[in-house]
Amino acid sequence: MKLTKQIGLGLLIFLAPALAAQAQTAVNYEVSFKEPQAHYADVKMHVDGLKKEYIDVKMPVWAPGSYLIREFSRNVEGFTATSGKKTLKTEKLKKNTWRVYTGSSNSVDINYSVYAFEVSVRTSFIDASHAFLSPTGIFMYPDNQLALPSTVKVIPFEGWYKVSTGLEPVAGRQFTYTAKNYDILFDSPIEVGNQDVFEFTAAGVKHEVAMYGGGNYNAERLKTDMAKVIEQATAIYGENPNKHYTFIVHNFQRGGGGLEHLNSTVLGASRDAYATEKGYKGFLGLVAHEYHHLWNVKRLRPVALGPFDYENENYTTDLWIAEGFTAYYENKLMLRAGLISKEEFIETLTKSMSDVINTRGGYVQSAAMSSFDAWIKYYRPDENSKNSSISYYSKGEIVGMLMDLEIAHATQGKSSLDQVMKAMYEQCKIKGRGYTDAEFKTMVEKISGISFTGFWAKYVNGTEPVEYEKYLGYAGIKVKDEGQKEAYLGIATKVTEGHLLISAVSRNSAAWVDGLNVDDELIGVEGAYAQPAVEKMPVMQQKKIGDAVRFQIRRDGLDKEISVKLKASPNVELVSSVDPAGTAVEKAVLKAWTGI
Structure with missing residues (x-):
């Protein structure tokens, strides 16, 4: 004990000049x-x-x-x-x-x-x-x-x-x-x-909105609806950590995206889209997403994300929580604010789940690795990205939904992911640092009362198919696949300087297996001139699963013919509906899940 005190005093003496110099700088x-x-x-x-x-x-x-x-x-x-x-x-x-x-x-x-x-x-x-x-x-x-x-x-x-x-x-x-x-x-x-500046108060906090670029927005309507979103977000965490908050909005002919900050955000919007229902709700969804980041990522954050190293990559396996859960919560906030209906909420998430299931890279890369490799993959997509990777936004959104439903089911509607997020926010405040993946999992298990080891293995660290019928069934929601299992080629095309080129080939599709390549120029299909919507061509519409199709292509200036044997489309198109005859437990889960 005495030795420890002496070392501590020595360190203070050693550091005193440096601390004094910093204080005077x-x-x-x-x-x-x-x-x-x-x-x-x-x-x-x-x-x-x-x-x-x-x-x-x-x-x-x-x-x-x-x-x-x-x-x-x-x-x-x-x-x-x-x-x-x-x-x-x-x-x-x-x-x-x-x-x-x-x-x-x-x-x-x-x-x-x-x-x-x-x-x-x-x-x-x-x-x-x-x-x-x-x-x-x-x-x-x-x-x-x-x-x-x-x-x-x-x-x-x-x-x-x-x-x-x-x-x-x-x-x-x-x-x-x-x-x-x-x-x-x-x-x-x-x-x-x-910039046009207007203000409003929500959750006891003054909010400033700075609009650059004009637009057909109605400031009074935005004040009301943005405040609704903010109140709902604050209700989850029990407090708003700001004294004031600034929205910087750039309105362009075509704009989008957002970036969160400690007490502000920057949003990209389309100046003439506010007058349409889709455009207006799209903007409010962006507001909901970035505002939720006040808690999730800025304060409730992975341990690697702060204090920052501004010279090097800051690696974390938890962007599926930081960004994916925020994408998930933007829908919940819009629902709870009364800006979308329960049917729209379920439909939006069902479509997102279809998109994740249909992304071939989701069976190659896990949510955790998608997060870790963000620095070299997410912002640098290429023609093979959809075959080799999955977005931590989209996969995280679906993992968040599944986790939410699992918690609500395990507690018979008494708890949800909301309680996990609030508890983790409080934990980060108390510890003065971000969380580890293990700490987040521990909290999920504490709130739910069940093990999530298998869940993590399947959906966080693994690449298992989404069990959509099981999880949505917890809330009394029936799901069916209405996708057509028709003959499928598996390519995307683009026209460049008058040439029809293959721009992507889907993993394990007919085109993938039989050797059509990205950058091949499509000249003909069974002797007919190739068209951009190749699979909609009459000659293709006549083909069935298992039929061979002859493609005339030009590769590196050389003409070739490649025969492709068509396969069945692997894609799903999920459609969901709430079962009006759901059990009491299913209704309790639905209520806990939606929050309404």
């Missing part, structure tokens, strides 16, 4: 836009108090929530450093690291420009009308100093008057914000321009 950013029409942001990074011969500054290589190395440093230009009027020597050490030789100065100004012209929710974009700043692609950080606080002053371009962000404003300083560490700064996107 200040980092301030100033972002301006000299040439927005050319898509540039100009960044000035002022560092005070780092008493070293040199400072290494780094640019992140990825954005949390989007699991791909994006190499943001490729957009950096004109890196220079000064101290007062003195120009300092700089050196680039590697792809995302610059060294500044301070010349014993305590105060250093680093200047650089960032080219920003990629439209997505995860990358920065600047033009004459606005600037969207995704922080991991804009702000460098001092090496090994991610705990440092910082301030950001935004200087809007002439004619721009608004800034929208989840960052905390600095009192008395216009367009100036503060972050207590880099995890917060990098998790707080910034919209600059003349």
